[in-house]
Amino acid sequence: MQNRPETRFIPATEFGRSELTALWNRAYENYFVPIAFTEALFERHLRRANADLALSRVLAIDGALHGISLAGRRQGRAYLAGFGIAVAQRGRGRARELLEAQISALSDAGMREVILEVIEQNPARLLYRKAGFAELRPLVVLEGTLAQGRAFAGVALDAASLASAHALCSANTRPTWRREIPTVLDAVAAEGAVALGVKRSGAVVGYAVYLEAGASSALLDAGALDEAAASDLLDALACARAGTTWRLVDEPADSVLFRAATARGLATGIRQVEMQLAL
Numbered sequence: 001m002q003n004r005p006e007t008r009f010i011p012a013t014e015f016g017r018s019e020l021t022a023l024w025n026r027a028y029e030n031y032f033v034p035i036a037f038t039e040a041l042f043e044r045h046l047r048r049a050n051a052d053l054a055l056s057r058v059l060a061i062d063g064a065l066h067g068i069s070l071a072g073r074r075q076g077r078a079y080l081a082g083f084g085i086a087v088a089q090r091g092r093g094r095a096r097e098l099l100e101a102q103i104s105a106l107s108d109a110g111m112r113e114v115i116l117e118v119i120e121q122n123p124a125r126l127l128y129r130k131a132g133f134a135e136l137r138p139l140v141v142l143e144g145t146l147a148q149g150r151a152f153a154g155v156a157l158d159a160a161s162l163a164s165a166h167a168l169c170s171a172n173t174r175p176t177w178r179r180e181i182p183t184v185l186d187a188v189a190a191e192g193a194v195a196l197g198v199k200r201s202g203a204v205v206g207y208a209v210y211l212e213a214g215a216s217s218a219l220l221d222a223g224a225l226d227e228a229a230a231s232d233l234l235d236a237l238a239c240a241r242a243g244t245t246w247r248l249v250d251e252p253a254d255s256v257l258f259r260a261a262t263a264r265g266l267a268t269g270i271r272q273v274e275m276q277l278a279l
Contacts, residue, residue, distance in 0.1 A: 003013045003169035003191075005061050005062045006061070006062050006063075007059070007060070007061050007096075007097065007100065007264050008060045008061075009057045009058070009059060009060075009101035010054040010055035010057065010058045010060055010061075010112075011053065011054050011055075011056065011057065011058075011105075011106075012054075012057065012058050012068070012070070013053045013054050015058060015065075016242075017039050017042065017043065017254060018039060019065070020053075020058075020068065021037055021038070021039045021042040021084075022067050023058065023065045023067075024037055024042060024068055024082065024097075024245050025037060026086040026087070027067060027068050027082075027083075027084030027085060027086055027246060028082075028084050029087055029180075030087065031049065031084070031172065031242035032119050032121070033119075033270065037260060038262060041269055044191075045081070045082070046070070046081075047186060047190065048178060048183050048186065048187070048189065049070065049072040049081035049177070049178070049183075050072045050073060050074055050079070050182060050183070050251045051070050051071065051072050051073075051081050052071055052072065052073040053070075054107055055078070055105055055106060056068070056069055056070045056071045057069045057071075057072055057098060057101050057102050057105055058095060058099070058100075059085070059089075059101075061075070061094075063087065065273040066085060066086045066089040066198070067084065067085040067086065067089065067095070067098045067200040068082065068083070069082070069083045069098050069099070069100060069101075069102040070082035070083070070092045071105070071106060071114075071125075071271070072177060073111070074180070074182065076110065076111055076112040076113075077111065077112060077113055077114075078111040078113065078114040078115075078279075079114065079115055079116065079177040080102070080115070080116035081115060081177075083095075083098070083099070083102075083116075083124070083217040085098065086172065086187060095124065095127055096109055096127060096131075096154065098129075098247065099127060099128075100131070101132055103131065103277070103279070104228070105126050105256060106279060107279045110279050112278070112279055113276055113277060113278050113279055114261075114276070114277050115136075115177060115274065115275065115276045115277075116128065116133070116274070116278065117139060117176065117250060117270070117272045117273065117274050117275070118272060118273055118275060119270060119272050120138075120271045120272065120273055122226065125273065125275075128149070128190070128275050128277075129275075131268055131277065132277050133275040133277045134275065134276055134277070135273050135274070135275050136273075136274045136276050137250075137252055137253070137254075137273075138253045138272070138273055138274075139250045139251060139252060139253065139271070139272060139273070139274055140160045140248050140251050140253050140254070140258070140264070140268045140270070140272070141247065141250075141251070141268065141269035141270045141271075141272075142246070142247070142248045142251050142261050142266045142267070142268060143245070143246065143248070143249055143266060143267055143269050144245065144246065144265055144266040144267050144268070145210070145243060145244065145245050145265075146234055146237060146238040146244075146246065146265070147236050147238065147244070147264065147265060147266075148239075148242060149231075149234065149235040149237050149238055150235045151208070151235075151239060152198070152232055152235035152239055153236065153239060154196040154197055154198050154233070154236030154239070155196070155197050155198070155199060155204075156194075156195065156196065156197075156238070157180075157195040157196065157197040157204065157207060158195075159185055159189075161179055161189065161196045161197065162184065162185065162188065162197070162207060163185065163203065165197055165204040165205075165206070165207040165223070166181050166184060166207065166221070167181070168204070168222030168225060169205075169206070169207070169224060169225055170223065170264070172221065172225065172226075172255075172256065172258070173252055173254075173255040173256070174252075175221070175223070175250075176250040176252075176274060178249070179220070179221040179250055183220075183221075184209050184220065184221045186211065187209060187211070187220050187221075187244055191211060192195065192211075193209050193210060193213075193220055194209065194210055194249060195207065195208075195209050196208045196209075196210070196211060196236060196237070197231075197233060198224075198232040198236050198279050199201075200228075200229065200231060200232075204234075205223065205224065205225040205226070205229040205232075206222075206223065206224035206229040206232060207221075207223055207233070207235075208221070208222040208223075208233060208236075209222070210237075210241075210246075211218050212241070216244065216245040216246075216247070217241055217245070217246055217247075218247055219247060221244050221248075222248060222257055223257060224256050224257050225256075226256055227256045227259060227260055230256045230257045230259070230260035230261070231260050231264075233257075233260075234261060234264055236258055246266070247269075248261075249270075250272070250274075
């Protein structure tokens with residue numbers, strides 16, 4: 001009789017960054033969108049997600065690594081920052097086993113909830129539903145070039161002003177994990193991201209945080225108090241980076257920024273769903 005393979009779910013702290021990076025790339029092989037990391041990019045991903053490798057799990061079968069689940073942690077909340085199974089083990093129920101092990105680890109650590117984003121057509125969406133995740137809201141990627149509008153100069157924001165503006169705008173539209181203030185402030189401090197704001201009556205009512213990279217810029221976060229502030233912010237971005245192709249991920253489809261940006265011609269790209277599991 002053939003022996004059953006030994007299956008283990010191991011804390012990711014047991015492995016080096018090079019092993020985890022290689023495993024990530026195998027787990028995301030043939031994915032909907034290419035997500036191949038160098039070690040430096042993988043390290044950045046861990047930092048942006050506030051990943052806790054002690055809570056994260058690696059699937060090992062007979063000693064070989066075949067799956068990874070990365071968990072971010074902020075107080076009593078957790079975030080599924082990456083999840084995948086290598087091609088050779090797909091279709092065998094391994095994703096369900098790994099997800100169950102990850103949820104168990106998070107529950108044992110006292111987490112109250114875990115959230116994630118999943119591309120709408122990803123089969124993993126059904127896996128998460130079966131595990132008890134509830135769908136919260138749709139999210140979109142906004143991308144494109146802003147036509148020159150009014151000449152509107154934004155103002156540079158320091159960390160305190162950025163945090164204040166973020167809190168003000170978050171009262172209307174809750175940010176996703178990757179756009180919460182710890183990630184945003186870290187991008188400014190560690191990655192040299194630019195923080196730009198727009199004011200009304202002396203108060204900052206809109207902000208954007210972006211990385212400058214030639215003709216394209218990744219908008220790491222942006223928010224506005226209302227549609228007038230969103231319009232001013234888009235004008236300020238168009239003036240600050242004329243002709244730039246912008247890309248903003250995880251924008252809720254009912255936000256004032258979404259409405260202003262699409263009215264200005266930005267297109268909606270990949271669509272995701274935010275999901276939550278209470279533990």
